[in-house]
Amino acid sequence: MNENLYHEITPEGFGIAIEKDKDLFSKKSPYQQTDVFHSRAFGNVLTLDGLMMVTERDEFFYHEMIVHIPMLTHKNPKNILVIGAGDGGTVRELLKHKEVEHIDMVEIDRVVIDAALEFFPSVSCGLKDKKVNVLVEDAVEFVKNKENLYDVVLIDSTDPIGPGVGLFNEDFYNNVKRALKPGGIVVPQTEGPFAQSENMRLTYKLLRKVFKNVAPYTGPMPTYPGGYWSWGFCSDDVEIPLDSSKIDEKRAQIIEKTCKIYNRALHSAVFAVPNFVKELTK
Amino acid sequence: MNENLYHEITPEGFGIAIEKDKDLFSKKSPYQQTDVFHSRAFGNVLTLDGLMMVTERDEFFYHEMIVHIPMLTHKNPKNILVIGAGDGGTVRELLKHKEVEHIDMVEIDRVVIDAALEFFPSVSCGLKDKKVNVLVEDAVEFVKNKENLYDVVLIDSTDPIGPGVGLFNEDFYNNVKRALKPGGIVVPQTEGPFAQSENMRLTYKLLRKVFKNVAPYTGPMPTYPGGYWSWGFCSDDVEIPLDSSKIDEKRAQIIEKTCKIYNRALHSAVFAVPNFVKELTK
Numbered sequence: 001m002n003e004n005l006y007h008e009i010t011p012e013g014f015g016i017a018i019e020k021d022k023d024l025f026s027k028k029s030p031y032q033q034t035d036v037f038h039s040r041a042f043g044n045v046l047t048l049d050g051l052m053m054v055t056e057r058d059e060f061f062y063h064e065m066i067v068h069i070p071m072l073t074h075k076n077p078k079n080i081l082v083i084g085a086g087d088g089g090t091v092r093e094l095l096k097h098k099e100v101e102h103i104d105m106v107e108i109d110r111v112v113i114d115a116a117l118e119f120f121p122s123v124s125c126g127l128k129d130k131k132v133n134v135l136v137e138d139a140v141e142f143v144k145n146k147e148n149l150y151d152v153v154l155i156d157s158t159d160p161i162g163p164g165v166g167l168f169n170e171d172f173y174n175n176v177k178r179a180l181k182p183g184g185i186v187v188p189q190t191e192g193p194f195a196q197s198e199n200m201r202l203t204y205k206l207l208r209k210v211f212k213n214v215a216p217y218t219g220p221m222p223t224y225p226g227g228y229w230s231w232g233f234c235s236d237d238v239e240i241p242l243d244s245s246k247i248d249e250k251r252a253q254i255i256e257k258t259c260k261i262y263n264r265a266l267h268s269a270v271f272a273v274p275n276f277v278k279e280l281t282k
Numbered sequence: 283m284n285e286n287l288y289h290e291i292t293p294e295g296f297g298i299a300i301e302k303d304k305d306l307f308s309k310k311s312p313y314q315q316t317d318v319f320h321s322r323a324f325g326n327v328l329t330l331d332g333l334m335m336v337t338e339r340d341e342f343f344y345h346e347m348i349v350h351i352p353m354l355t356h357k358n359p360k361n362i363l364v365i366g367a368g369d370g371g372t373v374r375e376l377l378k379h380k381e382v383e384h385i386d387m388v389e390i391d392r393v394v395i396d397a398a399l400e401f402f403p404s405v406s407c408g409l410k411d412k413k414v415n416v417l418v419e420d421a422v423e424f425v426k427n428k429e430n431l432y433d434v435v436l437i438d439s440t441d442p443i444g445p446g447v448g449l450f451n452e453d454f455y456n457n458v459k460r461a462l463k464p465g466g467i468v469v470p471q472t473e474g475p476f477a478q479s480e481n482m483r484l485t486y487k488l489l490r491k492v493f494k495n496v497a498p499y500t501g502p503m504p505t506y507p508g509g510y511w512s513w514g515f516c517s518d519d520v521e522i523p524l525d526s527s528k529i530d531e532k533r534a535q536i537i538e539k540t541c542k543i544y545n546r547a548l549h550s551a552v553f554a555v556p557n558f559v560k561e562l563t564k
Contacts, residue, residue: 005299007287013301014323014505017289041296058476194340194504220502220510222476223296227509228502261556269554274543 006037006045008052010195010225016052018042018223024119029111036119042223044119046087048112048158054087058222059123060260062189065219066231067093068262069270070152070185072252073233073241077151078102081179083139083167085156086112088124094154095126096258097251103132104150106139140166146179153180155188168203173210177236186211186234193218193277195226204281207232215240216281217270219261230277244268288319288327290334292477292507298334300324300505306401311393318401324505326401328369330394330440336369340504341405342542344471347501348513349375350544351552352434352467354534355515355523359433360384363461365421365449367438368394370406376436377408378540379533385414386432388421422448428461435462437470450485455492459518468493468516475500475559477508486563489514497522498563499552501543512559526550 009015018039025036032048039045043056054062067090071077078101082090086107094100105127107113113134116124127134135142153176157167166172167188176186188207191199193216200216207214211234221229233240241247244267252264273281291297300321307318314330321327325338336344349372353359360383364372368389376382387409389395395416398406409416417424435458439449448454449470458468470489473481475498482498489496493516503511515522523529526549534546555563 005289005291007299009287009299009301010323012323013321015299017287017291017297017299019291019295039295041292041294194502218502220476220500220508222508222510226502226504228504256557260558263554263557263560265554266556269551272545272547272551274548275538275545276542278545 006039006047008050008225012195015225016223018045025115027111027115029109031109034109034111034115036115046112046115046120051158052223053158054089054120054123055223056120056122059087059089061219061221062224062229063089063093064259064261065217065229065270066090066154066156066187066189068255068259069217069231069233069241069267070154070187071097072247072255072267073238074151074185075183079150079181080104081106081150081153083153083155083157085154087116087120088113088127090154090156091129091132092123092126095129095131096255100131104135105132106135106137106142108136108138110136138166140172143172143175143179146175148181149179151181151184153184153186155186157189168206170206170209173206177210183237184235185238187231188234190216190230190232192224192226192228193230193274193280194228197280200230201280204232207234210234212236213238213240215271216273216277218273218277219270233271240271242268242271288321288329290332290507294477297507298505300327307397309393309397311391313391316391316393316397318397328394328397328402333440334505335440336371336402336405337505338402338404341369341371343501343503344506344511345371345375346541346543347499347552348372348436348438348469348471350537350541351499351513351515351523351549352436352469353379354529354537354549355520356433356467357465361432361463362386363432363435364388365435365437365439367436369398369402370409372436372438373411373414374405374408377411377413378537380536382413386417387414388417388419388424390418390420392418422454425454425457425461428457430463431461433463433466435466435468437468439471450488452488452491455488459492465519466517467520469513470516472498472512472514474506474508474510475512475556475562476510479562482512483562486514489516492516494518495520495522497553498555498559500555500559501552515553522553524550524553
């Protein structure tokens with residue numbers, strides 16, 4: 001057996017293995033342990049407390065999905081809040097939308113941002129944009145006194161263990177909802193339907209308590225547990241975008257041209273989830 | 283590191299790791315090495331030449347997709363040919379369709395069938411059905427003299443290395459096409475879009491030479507490389523089923539009720555593939 005394999009094995013006893021070429025970075029913050037290594041398969045890889053967070057080669061699967069589905073559903077998304085997402089991939093995709101005037105990005109751990117700026121230039125490239133306000137603080141506190149401010153809120157959190165645990169909580173979601181403008185949309189990552197089905201079930205139970213319209217959408221994510229990931233479309237006054245033909249064609253075309261995944265047909269197709277995902281999230 | 287991990291690492295340097303509880307079976311045939319082990323995460327697992335083929339816990343992702351998309355697109359699928367698929371999962375799903383009168387299943391390696399009958403009863407359960415004719419022979423030879431016989435042909439092959447190599451070949455596909463009745467549909471598995479993109483590109487180049495209508499459809503498959511898999515819808519006279527509302531509602535409802543994945547909304551949604559998959563398969 002290759003001694004230089006990185007493993008992320010779930011409590012259920014399976015996971016990903018990646019041949020590691022070289023360790024590049026390792027630093028413990030008050031919040032978590034951040035490591036970066038290089039691999040032939042995925043380029044640079046960042047882990048938090050040993051769990052896979054981002055790789056140069058497959059990050060597009062995650063970032064295109066969390067961003068373009070809500071952004072192209074919203075009619076005119078100007079003010080955006082991003083929670084977590086210290087690597088910058090979500091911000092990079094947001095900046096493709098010319099409607100965006102301002103992005104607040106609230107990441108608790110500066111070490112993640114610094115590691116992304118140094119080792120993931122293709123991911124973090126938007127973090128220094130003049131439209132982006134990077135706040136290094138606890139998002140749970142940040143959203144407590146915000147009201148009627150944002151068109152779209154994206155919650156790009158870690159799993160509901162460690163520093164991410166406060167982001168899977170009814171008070172937190174009520175605060176996020178209060179921070180939305182009318183016509184606002186919230187999308188959190190909602191875990192792996194196959195590998196983390198119990199996390200996912202609890203997350204949707206919570207989201208359905210807070211928002212009127214809630215629907216999971218799913219897609220591949222090779223380096224996350226089970227290779228299959230989900231995000232939750234949440235809004236009180238925007239309908240689930242089940243009809244791609246209602247998406248603004250001109251705006252969608254501009255985004256499509258820059259994407260490895262996103263296209264207009266896929267915009268509604270991602271909401272056609274397997275029966276077991278419907279059951280988990282009802 | 284747990285010494286009892288099964289690994290399948292791709293030539294690119296990444297892959298799956300599964301904690302193995304117990305080895306159950308190991309046998310070398312003239313074609314390949316078959317192994318079965320038990321794991322907490324996936325129940326029983328079968329590998330061929332060390333490569334993941336089927337697990338009890340996630341096989342439904344693959345088998346529902348290869349079967350129900352072509353079967354519910356076809357108006358009246360009576361006679362079916364299955365190539366490979368010795369584990370029986372494809373046959374089990376086919377037998378859910380009451381239109382089916384006869385299934386020829388051509389598997390080259392009896393060892394796979396025997397291992398499935400012994401260690402995968404929930405997968406192989408249809409192999410002894412009276413509608414099923416199991417032929418232990420080389421499918422490349424089998425299809426050479428067949429004409430106007432089958433409504434649907436499913437090619438549930440291994441990768442284009444080892445015993446499966448003859449199944450990725452223009453002569454073979456021309457023979458399969460001749461074996462189809464008018465209105466016939468062929469669906470081969472077409473590899474992993476992310477982890478085996480070059481295999482996939484070559485497969486679609488081949489399929490487009492032989493068939494008039496060809497389209498990839500994709501879905502999650504946790505234990506296969508990259509966790510993301512594809513199948514190819516091929517026909518000369520049946521259109522790609524891009525409109526779910528055209529699928530026979532009554533037939534689809536019967537199937538849906540038995541499935542963990544398949545539903546009518548998903549039937550067309552699976553053809554809305556990411557931009558990079560369109561590019562690979564054009």
